Amino acid sequence: MTVRTRVLVLVSAVAVLAAVGLASVLHASARAERRDRARPGGPAVAAGPVDLAAGQRRMVFRNLAWGPHRDELTTVAASDPGGPRTASGVKCLRFYAASGTGVCLQAVHGPVSDTYRALILDARLRTRAHYAVPGIPSRARVSPSGRFAAWTAFVGGDSYAGTDFSTRAAIVDTRTGELIPSLETFRIVRDGRPYRAADANFWGVTFAPDDRTFYATLATKGRTHLVRGDLRTRTVTTLHPNVECPSLSPDGTRVAYKKRVEGLPKDAPWRLYVLDLRSMRETPLAERRSVDDQAVWKDGRTLVYALPGDFGADLYETPADGTGTPRRISNSAVSPAFLD
Incomplete structure (x- = not known):
């Protein structure tokens, strides 16, 4: 040549x-x-003030409707979840809030790849602190008092459906800034005995009102367990098998969760259940579709969760006692928090 x-x-x-x-x-x-273009027939979304302070009961969530406010935190009246939305300008991948404190998991876009961070927000959505998140954000929660925030991220694999994944579950004290970067440092008590395993994996934290107790999922040896955690003793104790993404009821007596059910497709294996923590009796809910979400208690009687929709996900609700019929309450929405 x-x-x-x-x-x-x-x-x-x-x-x-x-x-x-x-x-x-x-x-x-x-x-x-x-x-950035709104789709015909989509929800009405307009910029305006959004805060997390006490006041009229409302739902704050990540807006997935196409248009200039996609991915922003938006709010609607809890009594009209499908109504006009007020958008904040703050974008989150996952979100939760309680008592004037929010946690927002964000992507930070770089020239080669994205990184992720957790923002602790005050009642006016101003950033009080931020922390690096070691992988793709998955779950977020704030304790009822606002004292603690938690998040889960995938650090290997990107789906709960299979077994080839690893997560990190972190908890931060929003008052002092003390960060527990991984629950894997906690002592595990399984079936009444100390337990150690290199494959121990945690996700889906949910808090009790006492600013000490929490619940989460522990996975080890191919099985999942509901665990009760103690932030003072740095201990988790197994309570019940086959529990993922728990969500504690407002009165602290029940846990809603997704449970793997035999005979379902491997990529959609879950059904929603509620566990009574006193009797350890579990109740299947009326939702028959596979729910890959950490459900939220709208109140003591109703659960809200996301299912795939035309533009990402839609929100549905179903009674927590196993009766009734699921119904869609909001299009193009995910990561709701109900605030009073």
Whole structure:
């Protein structure tokens, strides 16, 4: 091959790479433009004040409706969850709030790859503190008093459906800033005996009102367990098998969770259940679809959770006693928190 031929080949290759790069940029730009356009028939969303302070009962959540406010925290009256939305300008992948404190899990977009962080928000959605999150955000919770916040991230794999994944569950004291970066440092008591295993894995924290007790999922040896944790003694104790993503009821007597049910597809194996913590009796709920979410208690009688929808996810509710029929309450929404 002559020098001239080599130069022509090199120039052609550079031209092809430039064309591919330009096409990628134009495609990304067009996709972003589509995301910024509201879709006909979608929910009404407008910018306005959003806060987490006590007041009228309302629902705050991540808005998934196409348009300029997609991914922002938005609010609606709890009595009208499908009504007009007020958007805050704060974007989150996962969110939760209680007693004027919020936790917002965000992506930080870089030139090569994204990183993630957890923001602790005050009642006006101002950032009080931020912490690095070691993987893709998955779950978020705040204790009823607002004293503690927790989050879970995938650090290996990206789905709970299989077994080839690893998570990190962290808890932070929002008053002192003390961070517990992983529950894997806690002492485990399983079936009344100390337990240690290299594959111990935690996710889905939910808090009791006493600012000491929490519940979470422990996975080890291919099985999952509900555990009760103690923040003072740094101990977790197994309570019940086959529990994932627990959510404690407002009165602290029941836990809602997703349970793997035999005979269902491997990528959609869960049904919603509620466990009575005193009797350890579990009740299957009326929702028959697979729910890959950490359900939220709307009140002492009703659970709210996300299912896949046309633009990401929609919110549904179902009675917590196993009766009734599930119903959709909000389109293009995820990560709700009910505030008084």
